[in-house]
Amino acid sequence: MRRHRCRRLFAVAALLLAVTLGASACGAATSIGTPEGDGVELSPVATAPTPVLPAEVRSADGTIVTVTDASRILPLWGNLSEIVFALGLGDRVVGRDVSATFPGTEDLPIVTRAHDVSTESVLSLEPTVVLAQTDTGPPEALDQIRAAGIAVVVLEMPMSIDDITPRIRTIAEALGVPAAGEDLVDRTEREIADARDTIPEGSEPLVAFLYLRGQAGVYLLGGEGSGADSMIAAAGGEDAGRAIGLDRPFTPITSEAMVEAAPDVILLTGSGLESVGGIDELLAMPGIAQTPAAASRRVVTVEDGILYSFGSRTPLALAELIEAIHTDGSAS
Known part of the structure; x- marks a missing residue:
């Protein structure tokens, strides 16, 4: 049953x-x-949650990043965009990487060439916080974005399905919506478990x-x-x-x-x-x-x-x- x-x-x-x-x-x-x-519209776990800021998070590059404003969010990988949208913050996203292909992102300006970040394109969107991965590059582009006074939170590149939960928590914490993050963790883990229940014995x-x-x-x-x-x-x-x-x-x-x-x-x-x-x-x-x-x-x-x-x-x-x-x- x-x-x-x-x-x-x-x-x-x-x-x-x-x-x-x-x-x-x-x-x-x-x-x-x-x-x-x-064709998948990501169903958010919350409706436009209000970020509680400032928030401090440890970035994967070893720095402590303080986020004071999450009104203009720029994720530099598609999987990061997915999580931001699922947290209910999609209306705050101002641009995207070429790998963000789900509905709701199609009209967002692309700020990468292949997966290389265009500093000029990023700065033109005036983001208040940028989400990146350890393989986001070139490194000089992220340095220039930081030098412009923008908070840049770098996450480890995910290597397995077990990396999803800590990524959700880090992103939710950085954007000041930890409660929505826990709701998304609960839903994601439940859906993965439900999917695995269908594996034929x-x-x-x-x-x-x-x-x-x-x-x-x-x-x-x-x-x-x-x-x-x-x-x-x-x-x-x-x-x-x-x-x-x-x-x-x-x-x-x-x-x-x-x-x-x-x-x-x-x-x-x-x-x-x-x-x-x-x-x-x-x-x-x-x-x-x-x-x-x-x-x-x-x-x-x-x-x-x-x-x-x-x-x-x-x-x-x-x-x-x-x-x-x-x-x-x-x-x-």
Whole structure:
């Protein structure tokens, strides 16, 4: 009964995510989200909460940052934007990174080129607080933003699903809404638990995450620390790269490694699949062609921004990933 109740809960998420599941007559992979934005309106846990400031937080760069004004918030990664919107502060966000693709962000000005921060673009928006990650760069850009008197809070780059809770708490504390932060933590942990309740007993498919950029000649197999390995484990699968002993986040794909890994499911981003010409071209590649996943055409794609972003959309993505990798259907 519990499992059926959880499935009804996440059926709504499935519709919102515009996910296509099961067999496809035209040979498309099972897909979660879209590069243009997945249609998910993040439901805030509070309605326009009033920040209580000033607030002091320890930034990941080792400094203590004092935030005195949260009227104009600028998150420099999509997952940071997700959390700010989910806290109910979306109306205070003045700009975005290219990876913020969910509804409510489409009209916000982009302040990054690829993921490199444009200092001029940031300063032109007159933010009162900027949220960044340890991999936000270039470092000189953040230094210039600080020099302009703007509070810059840097968070550690998330590496696993377990990093979501501390990120929510840090962001909520920095923005002066710790109570909303605890509400969001409770909801996120509940939704993740509900999603995991739908994992079929005894099912543990081997899932290989491939990072592909065909135009650039980049063909990598994920292993320990890729970020995708955390999502695969949370979804009740076994990461194929880790299973064959890959102790680095990414390793160049070889035919021998793919044959040894023998994944039941191939997981990759939608842009990665597109970069190699689609599912038929992917499954014809040496090594990949010899896998059980190729034989059954079990390929799952996830929107780039939600596979390993570890933000407020992660529970919805996890629910759909669970459904996808434990489904016997295949792309035809």
